[in-house]
Amino acid sequence: MSHREIRVELGARSYPIWIGPGLLTQSALWRSSIGGRHVLIVSNSTVAPLYLQTVIAGLQTLSWDSLILPDGETHKTLDNAGLVLAKLAGIKASRDATVIALGGGVIGDLAGFAASCYMRGIAFVQMPTTLLAQVDSSVGGKTGVNLPAGKNLVGAFHQPRAVVIDTDTLATLPEREYRAGLAEVVKYGALGDADFFAWLEQNADALIARDAAAMTHAIATSCAHKAAIVARDEHELGERALLNLGHTFGHALETATGYATLLHGEAVAIGMLLAAQLSTQLGRAPAADAKRLAVLLQRLGLPINIPPGIAAETLFAHMQLDKKNISGRLRLILWRGIGHAEIVADVTSTEVMQTLNNATEAVHH
Incomplete structure (x- = not known):
């Protein structure tokens, strides 16, 4: 081949x-x-x-x-x-x-x-x-x-x-590591390619089974998206930040769990869903798209809930040290729905805490 x-x-x-x-x-x-x-x-x-x-x-x-x-x-x-x-x-x-x-x-x-x-x-x-x-x-x-x-x-x-x-x-590659990698594949569909997202929904079973053709298509499509964005914005002055969809929440989760509980891709999966839920809460995106994301991540064997025992306040404290922040203001990558991510600079701490509180409460009940 x-x-x-x-x-x-x-x-x-x-x-x-x-x-x-x-x-x-x-x-x-x-x-x-x-x-x-x-x-x-x-x-x-x-x-x-x-x-x-x-x-x-x-x-x-x-x-x-x-x-x-x-x-x-x-x-x-x-x-x-x-x-x-x-x-x-x-x-x-x-x-x-x-x-x-x-x-x-x-x-x-x-x-x-x-x-x-x-x-x-x-x-x-x-x-x-x-x-x-x-x-x-x-x-x-x-x-x-x-x-x-x-x-x-x-x-x-x-x-x-x-x-x-x-x-x-x-x-x-161990099963868990492979599935964690699929989170970053989903990210490319979520942030800029609704057609690819739909393809992933249709081919989730083939991807889980590590079908060669499905894997190659998913990898090539992901790399092509990344290559195009990097060519336009190598040093992340603008558009390249979109590649961090889910990462501000995700990195906070990794830091809060001491890099011991969650793999990077697993943290990104939870983080993407939190970003989608925050987008819905702010009236920026339809709740149905967050639901589609949750369903796809679960089908691919990825976690979608914050691990128990992590306080919303702890996560928020870690998010404030994120490299994407400018002059102490939170810059988050949110979306208008599947395929339409955007950089949002004016999210208040109250709004972020509301999403984190909702998510941590959902785990405890």
């Missing part, structure tokens, strides 16, 4: 996203994205045993080394980014070296951030192995690490040279 190519158009820094089965083994395709002699492959303890040797085999004559980090969001730290930098210095990597990020979103964000810092920026290639990373974090050049105070508070915009999406890697 052949692969699909989507391009992120950024002038001299444009790059391809390749999508298809078996792409990690097709080094003839991706080796051209690696400039110099030195390659550092950054992966984690879950992914490396599965795919590291395949990537190494594709490097042939290049000089390579690898760094294997522990798996999980709690390891997306400055300390671990420092380990990547130290490793690059240790192998005497020069400015034409390339970092390959082989893993999920944590590895992609962290390795990309280290690449952006080493010698003020060296090349990196994304090889995402989770659905979440394939449809979202690997595309668009957002890199970063977390601080104890919150997610992604340290980072840089640093575009990859290429994104290699081998759909075969999804076969080894």
Whole structure:
């Protein structure tokens, strides 16, 4: 089966996203994205045993080394980014070296951030192995690490040279991780493509069954949406913020639960529904669309309720530290209904608290 190519158009820094089965083994395709002699492959303890040797085999004559980090969001730290930098210095990597990020979103964000810092920026290639990373974090050049105070508070915009999406890697993805990735797929329909949202409703069963054609279509459509938005607004000065639909609520949920209870995609699923409910409450969107969103998320096996034991006040406090806020005012991504997200800067704390209170009360009853 052949692969699909989507391009992120950024002038001299444009790059391809390749999508298809078996792409990690097709080094003839991706080796051209690696400039110099030195390659550092950054992966984690879950992914490396599965795919590291395949990537190494594709490097042939290049000089390579690898760094294997522990798996999980709690390891997306400055300390671990420092380990990547130290490793690059240790192998005497020069400015034409390339970092390959082989893993999920944590590895992609962290390795990309280290690449952006080493010698003020060296090349990196994304090889995402989770659905979440394939449809979202690997595309668009957002890199970063977390601080104890919150997610992604340290980072840089640093575009990859290429994104290699081998759909075969999804076969080894645990069920829960796979479903969490589907939340970001739903997001693209919810924020800007009502037809794609309807397609997801019609093909939910095929997606859950990991049907190859359905997965490839969902990934390619998601990447095409992201690529187009990034090309128009690389540094999130405007429209790119729409990609954060559900994320202000979602990041607050992740922080409140210490990154231990909810996967990122699960938090985004709950967050999108909260954003939809707030939109309905403000009279911006029909309640029926929030209901359709809830039904689709549940069909895909995603949570839609705030976990018990989390107070509305706690979530609101975390939301106030969100990067999208400007001068202390909450900026939220809400919608007019399916396919029509918008940036709303004038939501009051009272209105947000009402939605959070309604949602937390619903859990307790």
